[in-house]
Amino acid sequence: MSSNFGSMPLRYRISIDRKQCMECGRCIDNCSYGVFRRDGDRILINSRKCTACHRCLTYCPRDAIMLEEQPCDYRSHPVWTRAVRESIYNQSRTGKIILAGMGSVSNLPIIFDHLMLDACQVTTPPTDPLREPVELRTYLGKKPSRLDFKQKANGDVELSTELAPNLMVETPILLGHMSFGAISLNAHISMARAAQETGTYMGTGEGGLHPGLYPYQDRMIVQIASGRFGVNIDYLERGAAIELKLGQGAKPGIGGHLPGEKVSADVSKTRMIPEGSDAISPAPHHDIYGIEDLPQLVRSVREATGGKKPIFAKIAAVNNNAENVVAVARSGVDAIAIDGFRGGTGAAPRVFRDHVGIPIEVAIATADKELRKQGLRNEVSLIACGSIRESADVMKSIALGADAVYIATAALAAMGCRVCGNCYQGLCPWGIATQRQDLVDRLNPDVASKQVANLIHAWTLEITELMGAAGINSIESLRGNRDRLRGYMLDEGLLNILDVKSVGA
């Protein structure tokens, strides 16, 4: 006896307008989840397998396919919602932790949407970016807090302060870390080319560096996570910078999770793990059991790479975020990426993804404030990540104190991803979150790289316009400039924490 649940209500219903359909079968070819099959001259539908990835709709030449979400009602109940009930049915059938893909689905208010940007009117003129320079160039890394000079024999003064290595980006938008394994090689190559074209960098994630990415290694930030997958000296030497992954916003307090279905021969080789095995990173780094262990790791990585590369650390945003950030800032890293609770993931336990952590807006604001208070702000750059959805989010993050942002889900969407959240299945019909070669081949890096580059370019243009309207012609003048934000319908406690005034003030 497996369970008495039988057929659960459909999540999605696919229908075909039979008058429109010409039975070409493109839907059958495109759907990797097996929704469609041919029976004689008829196309049959199994809606139960649908993930709402839209692949069939995209390739139907007659627009004959329609998708409906939640076609069957439950008795409505404000407490015992559909999601709650379905989780119970699911877990009482399996006895397992529910795994989910992509970012949090919690319907909590988004702070970004309650922050309004400023513009100049009469007391100051706006800057016109078509006619005057507006600088978005950003340097990520340690900056001196003051400068020292020495007098030369001829009386001239000369700078004696040595500058630490910094990454220079032409726009404050970087492509965040998603591993090879979680996503395909073609997805990685597409983003790497986009990074090269737009003068920015991309993260490798924790899955090592496939040889197919060596041509773009100058644009890669190579990651060391607790599983140490794919980490060796060759890997470290290839990257432009190195990131220590200490946490992830979608699942604070636990390690990475790559289902064995996605560990193909290529992934196995790159990660240095057996083919088909689940790759589950430990929750902590096994060489960091106290904050004092982190500087040792930072120093060894720095020494291994000759002190030439900036070292980043990524942490998940949790309650004592400010304390974590200053602790990491003291460890000698050059930049800290803070990942908010809405951050994406290829696979995470649903209960973590939807219930653990704090919003990125608050995490950046408190980090910037505490770093300044302790005189450490120039010691590290801050990178905001975890649900940066549009150029306005980038502006708001920087005004709250970030130096730059990582985007990831947005970059996937730019390659076709419909945010269906089934990444963990490894069947992504868009060729993004899969390792099945026939699916990977669907993603053409020539096309997808252009789309990602277009997105970065478009956001960059919008940021330039927004800055110009605010009368700000260099990005460092926006950083931490919270006077240029106003909170709309945010409560007083939150306004105080963000250090932002209310609209009208």
Added chain:
Amino acid sequence: MCGIFGVMDKRRQMMDGSGIRDALSIMNERGSGEGAGYVAYGIYPDYQNCYALHVLLDNPGKSKAVVDATLEQWGAIEHEEAIPTCDQPNLRTTCTPWRYFFKPDATLAPGSTSPEKDIITNLVMQINAAQNGAEVISSGKNVGVFKAGGSGAWPEDVANYYRIQDYEGYIWLAHNRYATASPEKWERPDPFNLHDWSVVENGKITTYGANRRYIESFGYTCSMSTDSEVITYLIDLLVRKHGLDINLAIRALAPPYWDEIDRMPEAEQKLNRALRFAYGSATMNGPFTIVAANPDMMVGFTDRGKLRPMVVGECDDRLYIASEEVAIRAMEPKVESITRPAAGEPVIGRVAP
């Protein structure tokens, strides 16, 4: 849309305030008649070893006691008096200008390389941040700020109220205000002063919030919500505490564009990059022309797009910096040279040693 004016005599020859008043008044169409101010260096030779504290007292009966007590904690008052004034029919007096000649007790700031100035800085922050009805508007040796706000405060009214013609200085800065926020407050118009440095600004920086957060992380407290306060503190921090030459300090506040830096010779590139790295949060954006002075120099600089005017005049030993040429000609009809420096090109005049 304010009018600013500065004049410096390189050989410390004295100028009385009447010419400055005339120069400022001729730019009245740049103001709104709700605030003006003057600052002069060299006006208190009899007390040149004391810090002259100009204080606006809302109610001398109450607020003066607070200032007296604070000063006595930190040093000795050598002399004090009401600043002589002469009521003007159009100017509504809302406070009493007072001056103290004060000697800080340097032993109270042990370990400091400039203990007296540290004490003065702390004093000014303490008095101005508190709601005590007293605002210190200038605090340097042999220097004083005279300013007023509210309706009827045209430059000539303010000058006549303070009998500005009775003071003689070798550097003068003056400001004709087009009021936006808090026009009624006497402490709001420029000049703004902190011991050595005085600042007048024509502009409105768009980076006030970022700059304020930066300067406050070094222990300064901004209580006036005005650009010039932040700018004065930034200059004090960069020059006195961080030891930057004024040239570099100006470059940190209004740096060249990255494209320009990329084209510089290597050593210069490194220096400019280092300045932008270190002082990114001190960089000022938005339209401004600033004229600043200390006992040894007067400097003028603009935002790097030069969205506000700056005219420079030279005649014999005198250097003039103003919003408009007409102001310079009002004081010096025979001015020899008039120039308009390009954006990002600071003007630095030093008094002969």
